[in-house]
Amino acid sequence: xxxxxxxxxxxxxxxxxxHALALSASEAFFASFLLSAGVPAPAVLGVIAGIFATRFFxxxxxxxxxxxxxxxxLVIGGTLLxxxxxxxxxRIHGVGWSLAGLAIVAAAGDTFYWTAYHAYxxxxxxxxxxxxxIGAREAMAALTGIVGPLLMGWALTVAGPKAAFGVSALxxxxxxxxxxxxxxxxxxxxxxxxxxxxxxxxxxxxxxxWIGGGFYPVWQIALFRSVGERFAxxxxxxxxxxxxxxxxxxxxxxxxxxxxxxxxxxxxxxxMTVAILMRAxxxxxxxxxxxxxxxxxxxxxxxxxxxxxxxxxQAKASPCILRFSMATEGGFDAGCSGACxxxxxxxxxxxxxxxxxxxxxxxxxxMLFLLRRYYAGATA
Numbered sequence: 005x006x007x008x009x010x011x012x013x014x015x016x017x018x019x020x021x022x023h024a025l026a027l028s029a030s031e032a033f034f035a036s037f038l039l040s041a042g043v044p045a046p047a048v049l050g051v052i053a054g055i056f057a058t059r060f061f062x063x064x065x066x067x068x069x070x071x072x073x074x075x076x077x078l079v080i081g082g083t084l085l086x087x088x089x090x091x092x093x094x095r096i097h098g099v100g101w102s103l104a105g106l107a108i109v110a111a112a113g114d115t116f117y118w119t120a121y122h123a124y125x126x127x128x129x130x131x132x133x134x135x136x137x138i139g140a141r142e143a144m145a146a147l148t149g150i151v152g153p154l155l156m157g158w159a160l161t162v163a164g165p166k167a168a169f170g171v172s173a174l175x176x177x178x179x180x181x182x183x184x185x186x187x188x189x190x191x192x193x194x195x196x197x198x199x200x201x202x203x204x205x206x207x208x209x210x211x212x213x214w215i216g217g218g219f220y221p222v223w224q225i226a227l228f229r230s231v232g233e234r235f236a237x238x239x240x241x242x243x244x245x246x247x248x249x250x251x252x253x254x255x256x257x258x259x260x261x262x263x264x265x266x267x268x269x270x271x272x273x274x275x276m277t278v279a280i281l282m283r284a285x286x287x288x289x290x291x292x293x294x295x296x297x298x299x300x301x302x303x304x305x306x307x308x309x310x311x312x313x314x315x316x317x318q319a320k321a322s323p324c325i326l327r328f329s330m331a332t333e334g335g336f337d338a339g340c341s342g343a344c345x346x347x348x349x350x351x352x353x354x355x356x357x358x359x360x361x362x363x364x365x366x367x368x369x370x371m372l373f374l375l376r377r378y379y380a381g382a383t384a
Contacts (some may be wrong), residue, residue: 012128012186017141019182023083024145026176028152030090030169032242033235035221036228037165040235042098045225045357049348051107052221056213056341058111063330066119067191070326074188075124080180082117087176089113094165115333123329126319127189138309138316146305149246157239195324202331204378205318210335211370212311215276217343218364219300223283226357230286230293241294245301269375272310275303277368284361311371314378339367 038048070078089110096103129137159168231237279300286292315332322328347360 013125013137015182015185016125016128017137017144019083019179020141021144021148022179022182023176025148025152026087026172026179028145028149028242028246029156029175030093030172032149032153032224033156033160033238034093035224036233036235036238037093037160038096038103039225039228040233041096043096043103044099046348046352047099048225049221049344049351049360051103053341053344053348055107055111055114056337056344058108059115060334060337060341062112062115063119063334066116067326067330069116070120070191071193074190075120075127075326076183076186076188078116078120079124080183082113082115082120083180083183084177085109086113086117087173090169090173090176091166094169119329119333120326122315122333123319123326124186124189126316126329127325128186129316129320138312142305142308146246146301149301150243153239153242153246155239157236157242160235189325191326192324195327198322198324198327199331201322202318202328204374205315205322205328205332206335208311208315208335208371208374208378209332210339211367211374213336213339213341214343214367215280215339215364215371216336216367217340217347218361218367219276219280219283219304221344222347222357222360223297223300226283226287226361227293227297229357230288230290232290237290241297244294245298266376266379268306268310269372269379272303272307273368273372273375275299276307276371277365279303280361280364280368284358287357287361310375314375318378343367 035048035052038051039045043051066078089106092102092106092109096106156168156172159171227241228238231241279296279302282292282296282299286296319325319328319332343363346363350360351357
């Protein structure tokens with residue numbers, strides 16, 4: 005398997021697997037834990053929308069620091085900063101100043117980590133093996149996603165939130181260690197035309213963010229309620245979904261690299277559409293909700309290599325990879341904050357959670373158009 009011969013990408017994927025383990029044992033419980041801590045569902049989604057909106061204003065600082073320290077230092081620093089939000093999450097009890105502090109720390113950590121990480125991965129990956137490498141990364145993340153939710157569901161029930169989220173934060177911080185074996189990537193002081201060149205990627209990420217708003221935080225609330233607001237059952241549903249989706253991304257990544265990107269788009273968006281509809285229809289019914297959650301994992305495993313192959317390839321060809329990543333992450337912030345805010349307003353108005361999930365179909369339609377256009381151009 006030639007795509008495993010890039011040792012740098014292998015270290016990056018090991019880092020991501022550890023990071024994904026911590027995320028599956030913390031971020032996956034973010035909305036559900038806030039709900040259990042007495043934060044009303046509309047307020048939970050309002051806070052998440054606020055986090056993504058705040059990220060937009062923090063992001064210029066990433067460029068300032070990256071020009072001085074390079075991308076590797078920012079990925080390491082972002083990893084450590086992002087881990088700090090979970091001990092704060094454990095201390096939330098209803099709406100208050102502690103919730104506002106959590107939102108600020110979460111916004112800062114996620115901004116530095118994801119903006120730098122995506123640029124770093126795009127710079128160090130191989131264009132000819134891009135789909136393989138992303139598929140391997142997502143498969144590793146899916147495997148860790150089997151263990152993380154089970155452990156977190158058990159720990160929240162037995163040990164309590166402070167111990168559970170504290171261990172998760174420690175695991176995330178340890179994920180920085182493999183990055184000590186990867187090279188640095190410098191960032192140019194100036195890059196004329198970089199942000200204009202990033203517009204296609206920003207549009208892709210805006211559509212992705214709109215999908216993500218209904219597909220993740222809104223669904224976390226729906227699934228948590230569907231399983232009786234029990235953390236052990238919620239973690240079990242998440243673990244089952246990860247098990248079902250573990251191999252899908254790796255297989256599709258190879259398919260993309262063989263030149264079948266346009267067909268992969270239809271498959272990925274088709275599965276995503278089915279998963280969105282299943283989640284909307286299954287909310288409230290335990291068995292249907294668990295099945296919809298598993299379908300969502302398969303869709304995500306197929307969807308991620310299809311999207312990220314396009315984004316990373318465009319990023320590496322752009323005048324500046326980091327500035328490209330800043331623009332795309334800004335697009336995601338706009339899309340996801342908008343979707344979460346719409347969902348918060350719908351729930352505040354007393355509408356069922358189904359109606360808060362269905363707008364994700366709009367993003368899926370936009371993504372189908374944008375990805376088909378990209379892969380048509382790439383094939384030509």
